[in-house]
Amino acid sequence: MLGIDQKNILKRIRGRVLLNNVLKGLFFASTTIGLIFLALLLYRILTQGIGYLNSGFITSFPAPYPEEAGIFAGLIGSLLMIAIVAPVAIILGVGTAIFLEEYAYKNRWTKFIQINIQNLAGVPSIVYGLLGLTFFVYMLRLGYTLLAGGLTMSLLVLPVIVVAAQEAIRSVPSDIKEASYGMGASKWQTIRRVILPAALPGILTGTILALSRAIGETAPLIIVGAATALYTLPDSLLSKYTVMPIQIFNWTGRPQEEWQFVAAAGILVLLIVLLFMNAIAVFIRNKFQKRY
């Protein structure tokens, strides 16, 4: 007889319920382990760094003594860096995403490009550093400048922004696009008036998360020559610069224990900036989210 044997099902049901419970425990444990390490990290940094975190620390330049050292140059450097990376990466990234999703023919070439962009998002950041060194620093003769660093970072976050923007554009329901085309709107009109407004929350969230990554990156900037200790602020795109992670990296490398506390304070400032940026992302997502 075909069909379901009720007796057998009852026998096996206990095993299935047990498996469910075991797996539930396993997943809970995974979450907990992650949270524990995060809590440990925050606790250590807070207890070590809080003593050094004051207005002097934020407004001071590097100094030979831990008590006088500050992260001002790095903080401003990081913000300037974002000011370069954001426009460059957003324009190139969103433009690429629009082209791939709305204009390009869906053929083997676009598929190939697609896969490569996704691969680029996973390339180690130090490789981008080497690319930036060869291309921006030497070939374009930009030298070890803020501009070279910013452009290198733009390349680093570009694939992430492209992928995020593509996802956001793809998630715009096709029926409202059809409504627009059905009234004789051109492709660009439809993109500007229907697709981009609907995709904006997704694009902005992805972009800010990508920028958060850029603000925490160290390796590529070491390669393209960010300064470790800087006693002036950059006054043009072609000035020397430093960023927070570089300063922190530098402090952690020093033998005296007090420098570790200074580094912890630096990490705290970095985390605060990151939290602030993520808060903006969440705010934008909630404020502009459209329901369909």
Added chain:
Amino acid sequence: MNTLMKQKKVDNKTSVKTDKKEIKHTKSEAAMDKNVFEVNNLNLWYGNDQALYEINMNVPQNKVTAIIGPSGCGKSTYLKTLNRMVEMVPIVKTSGSIKYNGEDIFSDKHSVEGLRTKVGMVFQKPNPFPKSIYDNIAYGPRIHGVKKKAVLDQIVEKSLRDAAIWDEVKDRLNENAFGLSGGQQQRICIARALAIEPDVILMDEPTSALDPISTLKVEELVQELKKKYSIIIVTHNMQQAARISDKTAFFLNGELIEFAETDKLFSNPSDKRTEDYISGRFG
């Protein structure tokens, strides 16, 4: 003197024109009223699958033309071919010709945007933009370059009145169109299509997602609209076709089986397959 001359010239011209028109009219009278669409030997493929076979069909002006047939018979595909929306699917190929007011719609001379401005569309599922009611209606005029607020206000009110929904929404034009019921949303979509003053309105099963009362309202609206527009409506519902249309086309497996006056098609179909379908033997 000068103006008089001009006046005369104009008179001459118009008289010549009317003469021509009359001649044309008498010529076409034998063939019946004016057609908005003349479709000849239309074939359509999705990739390698043929969806439409040798369609020949003239769609009359200022009439309601219904297209019926079972699911997958090609009726929606056919409808979307008329404003070239079917080309949104990149693998579509067509052969044959479609003339809109005598001009080939596939010709490079005419842009697809221009065609869709004249041939509007209402979709199966209500698809308002996630914008205010006002912005929904003003969308079409705006993309075609209307910027003045006063003009837009007029267009919005007129379109909403023509779509018989003005009284229901006039106090909340700035609210999101998503807050309306499905039936209201569909009439907003009809108003949105009217706002660009098309000649033809294509309707792709516009009431299939609506409740009976909303359906009735849309049907009454269609009767009202045919005074000004030519309407082509795809419907699953044979009673609906019988109620609202002047002519009906029956599609089956990508072929146009029969196209006749609605009364004749339903009371005295000339093809056995049409008879089987409308008497509910399949589909």
